[in-house]
Amino acid sequence: MRWTLKPKPAEETVNRLSKELGVNTVIATLLAQRGIETFDAAKQFFRPQLSDLHDPFLMKDMDKAVARIEQAIANEENILVYGDYDVDGTTSVALLSSYLKSYYPNVATYIPDRYDEGYGISYKGIDFAEDNGFSLIIALDCGIKAIDKVAYASEKGINFIICDHHRPGAEIPKAVAVLDPKRKDCDYPYKELCGCGVGFKLIQALSEKRGLQIDDLLLYLDLVATAIGADIVPITGENRVLAYYGLKVINSNPRVGFQAILAQVKKKTLTITDVVFIIAPRINAAGRMKHGNHAVALLTETDVNRAAEYASEIEQFNTDRRDTDKTITQEALMQIVANNEENRKTTVVYHENWHKGVIGIVASRLTETYYRPTLVFTKSGEKLAASARSVRGFDVYNALEGCSEFIEQFGGHKYAAGLTLHEKDFESFKNEFEKVVSETIDPKLLQPELQIDAEIDLTEITPKLYRLLKQFAPFGPGNMTPVFMTQGLKDTGWGKCVGEDKTHLRITVKQGNSPQFVCIGFGMAEKQDIACGDAPFKAAYVIDENEWQGNVSLQLRLKDIRE
Structure with missing residues (x-):
């Protein structure tokens, strides 16, 4: 790995922030690196509010989309909510369909078959809409390049509303409305929404027209947070607000489908990383191994027993997926060498x-x-x-x-x-x-890059520092978990390789007369000679918590070590 130390922000900015917020210079430095340079910006960062969300009608064509949906409801038309088969697509479909069904019955969902139809809007999906009397298709997480498909639907008298976040081509489909913040002619202030995020802006706009408050939409944010994590979009700006509240919903009042998944993995409090590695792969597994409809069924189910059956089915898909990807990865690596x-x-x-x-x-x-x-x-x-x-x-x-x-x-x-x-x-x-x-x-x-936020001494690592660092969450692109670097470390003599196959490194370090810290380096057994010799070394790490037999202590999770 090449280590890159992030540039230090201006000293006067750090000192001013430190004074205004009553925090040490380490925290002030981390904030300034993230573009947070005022008291108000820090308040917005540490205490996200739903009121910070932008007006959905700032998105180009939002007024047209809302008007067409209201017209469809007034005329008792059949609405087909169409989405891709991945996490972003299936959560989007679950979000919009369950919202519309809460006050209008003539709504159905459609997820294309990965193998038969492929990605995005398909002719087969449009034919299905025609055969079953749907006059409006709302496409989520796909459609921005479906020029021919939208034209084909128009010939059949079927209207399209597209909610996408992928980059448009030179031409925009001739749909009734095309919601995509990445459109060059769209002035929406935040460009990094995922597909489910764009779907959320649509239900936010529909809700405003119905006289509802933003708090009435809280229960949908577990889906949005999952899509944000799975689609690896930046957790900045509006995404940070949506992920922050979505995680609260997941941890306090998750939908029945999430409860069924979590019952199988026995995990208490979830971070965005847990969402990415626990919930998202299982939702994805349905579309990968069988059909995305299974994921939508789980995410919209309200009966606990039925949800448990769906989750059990999806758990099996996920097991099959793991076996399959392991086999193919080995074959691919052999092909590269051969x-x-x-x-x-x-x-x-x-x-x-x-x-x-x-x-x-x-x-x-x-x-x-x-x-x-x-x-x-x-x-x-x-x-x-x-x-x-x-x-x-x-x-x-x-x-x-x-x-x-x-x-x-x-x-x-x-x-x-x-x-x-x-x-x-x-x-x-x-x-x-x-x-x-x-x-x-x-x-x-x-060459893989390890970005280091700041160099610090071990004496600066305190429970108070860790409490403040935790408030930087949710972490993700644009706001990664802070990585620190410390020089002049020495093992206290307890260093060893651990784990079933002895691939991990566990050492206890100190720096001069500093307090001692336990470090764990997963998959870093080959660094034992550097860490456990007599020579001092430097380490890059994140500060973490370790719970052992009821005792909680700070530990350093190693990213890399060097002589």
Whole structure:
């Protein structure tokens, strides 16, 4: 890893913040690094309020979307809520459909089949709407590039409202309303909402028209927080408010479906990280291994016994998913070695029988291993489909645009995307992707970066500091858990490798005459010689809590150590 120490904010800013807030300079430094430089900004950061949320009608076409939904309800039309099969899509569908059904009965849901229909709006979904008398489709977390599909629906007399957060192409679909803060002509103040976040803005607008208050929508925020965590959007601004209150709902009054998931994992208080690693994979597993409808059914279920059945089913999907992605990851790693491709700037692998539902996870695993932009392909009908993942600082979406002559269809974000192409174009695409990335990537981005917020001494680590650090949560992109660095550390003689397979490192350190701290480094057994020798070393870590036999103490969770 290359260690990067974040620039120190201006000393006068840190000192002023420290004085105004009554906090030490470590906390003031962390705040200033996050762009929080005034008392009011700090208050908003530490005490998010629902009143901080923006007016939903600032989003372009929101008035048109609300008017069309009100018209559909007045005319007793059938409304189809359509969403993608991942966490963001299924939570969006659960959110909007359950909200509309709370006061209007003629609402149904549709999740496309990952294998039969693929990502986004499908002709099959539109035909389903026509066959079943739906005159309005509200698409969530997809649709921003569905120009032909929306035109096809129009010919059948079916209107579309699109709620998306992906980057638009050169043309916007001719829908009744297109809600997407990333539209160039949209002045909405916050651009980083996930799909479920855009769906929430729609129900916020509908609620305002119905004379409801924002507090009336609190019960939907568990879904929004889950989507924010799963879709890896920045936890800043509006997303921070939504995630903050969503976590409160998850931990105090979660929907029945979440209760059923949590009953199986026996976890008490969840952080956003727990949501990402416990709830999200299970919701995702339905669409990956079977069908996204299972996830929507669980998330909208109100009967405890039925929810428990759904959760048990989804637990099995998740177990199958884990086994499948482990097998495919091993096969992909073998393919890279067999083809002598360890030294490329990209990873592009393909096997026609790989499970389409897990190629995104496999791409993430390969990125962790080789740390370079990665694509995993499989056969999907007559074409090849791929999931792309990137490394920090490199825009894989732009790189794919540079290879567009070989791509049939693609969409996504800076760090994650999906695409399809014809099999005959695979080798040409693979070579072009390597060429584009090689020419545009800064070589240092191909080495994992450990960003360090501040250098501190062990004497500065106190229970009060930790209490304040906890208030920085929820953590995520744009507001990561603070990483500290301390030099001149020495092991007190108790250092050893621990765990069943002795892959983790546990040491007790001090710095001069400082208090001692226990450190745990997961997967860091190979650093034992550095840590347990006589020479002093430096460590990068996050401050954590350890609970053992009822005793709670501060510990340092190691990220890396160096001589």
